[in-house]
Amino acid sequence: MKKIYLIILIFFNSYVLSAEENISYLEIESDELIITENPLVSKFIGNVYAKNEENQFWGDTILINYNNDKKINLITAVGNVIIEREEEKVMGDKAIYNLKSEKMIISGDVSVFRDGNILNGNELTIDLMTSISIINGSNKKQVSAKIIE
Amino acid sequence: MNKYFTIITIFIFFVLLCLVIFTFNKDDTSQLEAKIDSLNENLTPGVIEILNPTFVNKGLDENPYEIAAKKGIQINEDIELYAVTGKFTDKDKKLIYISADKGYYSQNQQVIELTGNVLMYDDLGNKTSTEKATIDIEIKKTVLTNKVISVTNTSEIQSDSSVVDDENGLITYTGNVKVKIKNK
Numbered sequence: 001m002k003k004i005y006l007i008i009l010i011f012f013n014s015y016v017l018s019a020e021e022n023i024s025y026l027e028i029e030s031d032e033l034i035i036t037e038n039p040l041v042s043k044f045i046g047n048v049y050a051k052n053e054e055n056q057f058w059g060d061t062i063l064i065n066y067n068n069d070k071k072i073n074l075i076t077a078v079g080n081v082i083i084e085r086e087e088e089k090v091m092g093d094k095a096i097y098n099l100k101s102e103k104m105i106i107s108g109d110v111s112v113f114r115d116g117n118i119l120n121g122n123e124l125t126i127d128l129m130t131s132i133s134i135i136n137g138s139n140k141k142q143v144s145a146k147i148i149e
Numbered sequence: 150m151n152k153y154f155t156i157i158t159i160f161i162f163f164v165l166l167c168l169v170i171f172t173f174n175k176d177d178t179s180q181l182e183a184k185i186d187s188l189n190e191n192l193t194p195g196v197i198e199i200l201n202p203t204f205v206n207k208g209l210d211e212n213p214y215e216i217a218a219k220k221g222i223q224i225n226e227d228i229e230l231y232a233v234t235g236k237f238t239d240k241d242k243k244l245i246y247i248s249a250d251k252g253y254y255s256q257n258q259q260v261i262e263l264t265g266n267v268l269m270y271d272d273l274g275n276k277t278s279t280e281k282a283t284i285d286i287e288i289k290k291t292v293l294t295n296k297v298i299s300v301t302n303t304s305e306i307q308s309d310s311s312v313v314d315d316e317n318g319l320i321t322y323t324g325n326v327k328v329k330i331k332n333k
Binding site: 023024025026027028029030031032033034035036037038042044064070071072099 | 306328
């Protein structure tokens with residue numbers, strides 16, 4: 001009986017620990033925050049800076065949308081957007097980060113800086129699961145690159 | 150001769166003693182009169198002190214609330230409250246509890262100003278603390294100023310000031326906003 005109790009206890013503790021490990025935090029600073037209840041949206045206005053474990057965001061405005069369980073499902077940064085992740089820095093006019101699909105789409109006048117190389121385009125899609133990034137140009141602006149040899 | 154001298158001495162001593170007692174009594178009386186005068190000067194007409202005042206609106210107008218305090222001083226039509234507690238309902242009929250060191254309740258305008266260790270919380274564990282809050286009971290709007298900290302199960306928000314517009318489902322935090330959101 002004692003063994004069963006011990007096994008249950010160990011199982012429960014490991015479950016609690018693993019659940020705790022899955023928790024992530026998003027920290028945001030701004031001049032103003034407006035929260036609307038229906039639908040639940042948080043709008044950060046003015047000198048916005050946000051960070052989680054992997055990414056840092058800057059923008060004029062950042063919008064956070066929640067799902068029905070009040071968990072964040074979408075982060076949208078608008079205006080003078082800068083994203084820093086790993087050894088990469090991305091600049092653009094707008095960024096949409098879908099937490100469920102773990103995809104980030106940066107649009108507008110996009111520039112990617114990495115290891116001294118610069119990549120310019122109209123839209124950048126980053127798949128955070130596979131670490132695959134695709135940069136697209138537009139009719140007006142083709143993709144251009146400046147690579148240090 | 151000696152007898153007369155003794156009588157005169159006793160008489161003079163008695164007269165002196167009376168004079169001394171009279172003088173001291175006169176000082177005490179004038180001090181007392183001065184105290185009464187100063188008390189009269191400090192008394193403001195229309196001020197009433199109330200112990201454990203409670204204000205309840207059971208509300209046919211669907212806006213029930215209760216405000217209580219350890220002590221209240223009624224100044225004309227407004228009441229200064231000390232060690233304030235209270236209960237309000239939001240638009241979803243959820244109870245919001247408040248507590249503060251001091252309050253100023255205007256019955257006519259249906260406004261209560263809270264100062265010092267202001268705390269607002271509900272049954273779900275959502276808590277907001279600030280140094281000053283003004284609650285407009287009729288329009289269900291609360292203005293929080295000075296060091297606003299809101300804590301829920303999933304987030305912590307800090308700001309210089311905040312406005313809670315319950316009627317329109319809108320909360321605004323202004324100045325040095327810092328937010329930490331827990332997300333699984």
